[in-house]
Amino acid sequence: MGTITPMEQTSKAKKEIKMPAKKSNNSSKAVSGAGMDRKVTRKQNPLKKWSGIAVLAAAIFYLGYQFITSPSGRSLSVDQNRIVVSTVTSGTFEDFIPVRGRVTPAKTVYLDAIEGGRVERILVEDGSDLTSGDLIVELSNASLQLNVLGNEARVAEQLNNMRSIELSLEQNRLQHKRNLVDIDYQIKMLTRQLEREQQLVNTGSVAQTKFDDTRDTLQWYKNRLTITLESQASDTRMQSEQLQFLKETSKRLEGNLEISRKNLENMNVRAPVNGKLSGFNVEVGQSIGRGERLGQIDTPNDYKLTANIDEFYLGRVDLGQKAQFDDYQLVISKIYPQVQNGQFEVDFKFIGEQPSNIRRGQTIQTKLTLGDETKALLIPNGAFFQDTGGNWIFVVTADQSQAVKRTVRLGRRNSRFIEVLDGLEEGEQVVTSPYSSYQDMERLNLSN
Numbered sequence: 001m002g003t004i005t006p007m008e009q010t011s012k013a014k015k016e017i018k019m020p021a022k023k024s025n026n027s028s029k030a031v032s033g034a035g036m037d038r039k040v041t042r043k044q045n046p047l048k049k050w051s052g053i054a055v056l057a058a059a060i061f062y063l064g065y066q067f068i069t070s071p072s073g074r075s076l077s078v079d080q081n082r083i084v085v086s087t088v089t090s091g092t093f094e095d096f097i098p099v100r101g102r103v104t105p106a107k108t109v110y111l112d113a114i115e116g117g118r119v120e121r122i123l124v125e126d127g128s129d130l131t132s133g134d135l136i137v138e139l140s141n142a143s144l145q146l147n148v149l150g151n152e153a154r155v156a157e158q159l160n161n162m163r164s165i166e167l168s169l170e171q172n173r174l175q176h177k178r179n180l181v182d183i184d185y186q187i188k189m190l191t192r193q194l195e196r197e198q199q200l201v202n203t204g205s206v207a208q209t210k211f212d213d214t215r216d217t218l219q220w221y222k223n224r225l226t227i228t229l230e231s232q233a234s235d236t237r238m239q240s241e242q243l244q245f246l247k248e249t250s251k252r253l254e255g256n257l258e259i260s261r262k263n264l265e266n267m268n269v270r271a272p273v274n275g276k277l278s279g280f281n282v283e284v285g286q287s288i289g290r291g292e293r294l295g296q297i298d299t300p301n302d303y304k305l306t307a308n309i310d311e312f313y314l315g316r317v318d319l320g321q322k323a324q325f326d327d328y329q330l331v332i333s334k335i336y337p338q339v340q341n342g343q344f345e346v347d348f349k350f351i352g353e354q355p356s357n358i359r360r361g362q363t364i365q366t367k368l369t370l371g372d373e374t375k376a377l378l379i380p381n382g383a384f385f386q387d388t389g390g391n392w393i394f395v396v397t398a399d400q401s402q403a404v405k406r407t408v409r410l411g412r413r414n415s416r417f418i419e420v421l422d423g424l425e426e427g428e429q430v431v432t433s434p435y436s437s438y439q440d441m442e443r444l445n446l447s448n
Contacts, residue, residue: 076438077445078403084433085396086380088424091417093378095371097313098415099323101305101348103362105298109273111280114266116290117141119282126280130271130297136280139267139288151260155253162246162253169239176232183225190218275299278360303358305330305348305366311339316370323348323368328355330366371412377420381413382432387439390418394431394444403431403444 117139124136194214200206271277280295282288305325309317323330334347348366358364384393390410394403408423424430431444438444 074441075443075445076441077447078438080400080446080448082433083403083431083444083446084382085429086382086432088420088426088428088430089378090375090426091378092373093376093412093417093419094369094373094414095412096367096369096414097309099307099309099366099368101307101364101366103303103358103360103364104306105275105360106302106304106349107299109275109297111136111269111272111294111296113139113269113288113290113292113294115139115141115144115263116288116292117144117267119284119286119288122282122284124277124280126277126295128277129300130275130277132271132273134271136269136271136277137282137294139269141267144267145264148260148264152257155257158253159250162250166243166246169243172235173239176228176235179228180225180232183221183228186221187218187225190214190221194218269294271297273297273299298360301354303350303354303360304333305364306345307348307366308343308345309368311342311344313370314339314344317346317368321369322351323366325364325366326355328353332368376411377424377426378417379420379424379430380432381416381418383434384432385410385413385418387435393424394435395424396429396431396446401446403446405442 118141119137120140121138122136123138124130124134130136194211197206197211197214201208201211275297278296278298279293282294288294317332317335319332319335321332323332329351330348331351332346333349336345336347338344379393390408390413392405392407395406396403406423409421411419411421413419
C-alpha cells in the first residue's frame, strides 16, 4: 500500500466527521413527528365533473353558432323611429315624371326700331290690345329725312339719264328705218330708169356711158341696202339688250327709292299683328337707337308651356309625347338642344281647348307620360336612391331587429314608385329614407 499523505488524512478525517452529523439530523426529524404524517386523497363526484364539461361545450357551441349566423361587416344601431320602412308591393307602374311648366304666349312678335330717332308721340300704353296696323309711337330723325331726300334726287337724276338713253336708242332705230325707206325708193327708181335706158340704148337714143352709170348707181344702192340691213339687225339686237338692262336698272333704282321712303315711314312704328302689347316702356323725348327693342306683341288667349327637365331623361323625351294638366291634354312641340345647369328646355302646346284661367308667367304642374303602364313590383320612391344609385338597399329581417344590405336591380321610377327588376320579393320591407349616415355599413341594428 502507498504512503498516505497529510492532505489525504485530513480529507478522510472530515468525511468521518460529516457522516455522524447526517445521522444526527435524521434522528432530529423523527423526534419532530414528521414520520407520522400521511397524504389524504380527495375523492371527486363524477356527476359534477361531467356537468361542467357539458356547460362549457354548450357555451362554445352557442358562440360558434352566433359567429356563423350573424352577418359580417360593420354595423350600426339605429332608432327605428328615425328611419322610413316601406313594403314591397305588386301593382301597376305608371311611367311618368312631374314637370312644372311656365305659361308663355304661343306666338310672340318683337317690336324693334328699324331706324333710330327721337320719340315724338306715344299713342298707346303697355298692355293695350292692338290690331294690325295700329300706330304705336312716332319717331323723328332729321338726318334720315335729309338722306332720303338726297336719295330721291340721285335716283331721279339717274332715271332721267335712263330715259335719255332710251330716247336716243329709239331715235337711232327710226333713223335706220328712214334710211331703208330712202334706199328702197332709190332702188325702185333706178330699176325703172335702167329698164327704159336699156331699150333706148338698143335704138341708139341713149349713150352707153349713161346706161352704165345708171346701172352702177343701182348696184351701189343695192350694196348699201345690204349693209344697212346688217347694221340695223346688229343695232336692233344691241338696243334690245341695252333696253332690257336699262329697264332692270330703272326698277332697281325705283326699288331703292321705295326702300328709302319706307325707312322714313318706319319712323312711325305700327303693330304688325293682332295681339297684346307688353314690355313697352318709352317716354316722349327719349332717343331710340337703331335695332333697339321697344316691346313685344303676344297673341291673345293662346298659350304654351315652357318647362325645364332633368338631363337624366334626355334620351326618353321626344316630340309628340303627351302630358296632362287637370283635364287638359298637352303635347311636346319643341325640344331645345342646349343643356344648361343639368336641364334642357321643352315647349308644350295644348291639344284642343285651353284653360281660361291661366295667365302669362303662371307656373303649372303637369304629368309627362314617358311609357305605357305595366305590372311590376314596386317600392316607394325615397331619398335612398340618390345615395345608392339604385344598386343596393337595406332589407329588414323577419324579426324586425335588423336591416341587412342587399344588392338589387331597380328600373324605371316616377314621383311615387320605383320599379323593382331583381333582388326583392313581394311583402319584404326595405328602408327608403336617406342613407347618408350609414352608406359604409353592412347592417343596421334596429331599436325602439
